[in-house]
Amino acid sequence: MNSALVVFLKEVRESIRDRRTMINTLVTGPLMAPLIFLLTINTVVTRELDKAEQPLVLPVIGAEYAPNLVEALKQQRVEIKPGPADAEKAVREQDADVVLRIPAKYAEDWKKGEPAQVEIVYDESQRDASSSVNRLRGMLDRYGERSGALRLLARGLSPTVMRPVVIAERDQSTPQGRSGLMFGMLPYFFILGAFIGGMALAIDTTAGERERQSLEPLLANPVPRGRILAGKLMATTSFAVTTVMLSIIAFSVAGHFMPTERIGMVLTIGLRFLFSALFVMLPLAMLLASLQTMVAAFARSYREAQTYLSLLMFVPVIPTLMLSIMPVKAKLWMYAVPLMGQQVAITRLLRGDFVPFEALLLSFGCTAAAALVVYFVTSRIYHNERLAISA
């Protein structure tokens, strides 16, 4: 039997007997991501729907100056409340999403047929409040339009003279596209899965083995160090791949329980997604396993390795953040960059967009090449004679 295979089988057997590693690989890694995601999206969706359906609570200052306007608002299920003494303060302190202020001059201006001003006081940075603000603005606009049309009719003019241009909106985003925007962070969860799945083995097989003083006897065997490393990497990779596979499958199942249709979104998580996602994630799991092993081999102790690897975990966030802050068009070169390629490919697959096979192949090839480079660097570290010495 090939000695790398011997090392691989032993590492797998030993890890299978470790309950904590198995829980991380089979449960925490794969399930954490879909669960957190499910919770987040549920909260977001439920809150949005609640806001649209519930009556809008609106503090109004100076309601007595515009009884007709207030009455019109009430008819659109707005619950009018007496306004606070200081509208700005109430908004700043989030006592109210939005406050409507009607100046005393309103009635006078209205009677003269001049533009009568009302103020809406809100805080743009309060994302929560934006749906309330938009609802109120829409109602005020419609009230204004309606009153304007009535005035034109009273003067014998057609209300259409006020509307030389009519806008008809044709939204080109597909239902999948809208969800893709929201699910842009999903690839990170898959990458995180690979990370969690391989972490215990990466540490155990290097820093852990050295700390337990079993590396020196192991290296006294007539096996080239590169083969020993290859076996260890194969074991780490296979655990990482298992976690990724389970997390993609878990997500495919969980996706059906997400209330996405209620906000007009559709996720494309069929078999095509499953296999394409696995295809691009496979070399990434290899790359991450090599990186983790390399970092853990540098560490002097188990604890130190854990610290380094926890920091390394934040590296995959970078392309995720970059792509969500600057939503650039997917270009072919992006697939060539490890992490970014996976990010772009999985996001597009989720949106139901077409990803050419060459792009998937490019992502696979480049990430696999990067994994090989890291493997060779790690193998150099493994040939350092100080590696085996624990003290």
Added chain:
Amino acid sequence: MIEIQDLYKTFASAGKRVVAVDGVSFIARDGEITGLLGPNGAGKTTTLRCLYTLMQPERGRILVDGVDVAADPLKVRRSLGVLPDARGLYKRLTARENIAYFGDLHGLDAATIKKRSDAAIAALDMADIADRRTEGFSQGQRVKTAIARALIHDPKNVILDEPTNGLDVMATRAMREFLKRLKGEGRCVLFSSHIMQEVAALCDRIVVIAKGKVVADESPDVLRAQTGEANLEDAFVKLIGTDEGLAA
């Protein structure tokens, strides 16, 4: 047979080069027990690590059964059974699985591994622990398992770094008997120790190392005669120049 010729090895320590082994030469013959005696920090472990190819010496040559360690380290490792200073086991594997792992790494077939494991388990009197996971093993049980796995490929040469370290009286006695048995089988046994009694009781030849240099390479009787001291302890102290780091 193990031949070490003019071995030289330094380490970087706090920006300075520290000479760990400084021109060590000696021969360990088949069918003999050779003891490497010296105080802590004398260079024993470094010498042995160069021998089993974990480290590369800056100068000097090591031959194992005529094969140069630098030229063919894999072939050398195949003919060596090594019990290093570090003797960690895999705690989630049983003693038998720990032994079999090294057998697999040597490329032995399952039947041979089974046969040799059984023999080693009987010889080391460890049948009661053979199928237990090694987590929670006593120091003695750990050493037995580590020796059994080090000898699974039936090596001609056996190297042990401080084999009785941490063992109680009974386990130490058993270890000595085992070393004699290996010698009786015609093997070349080389072990290091800082315990004089042990070396005196076992060895056919004693190589005394102090500060990285060989200060004596003789049989116990010749050593006594050479130094003019009737007991070995005084002989050693005279050779090393100090009794620091030596244990009776």
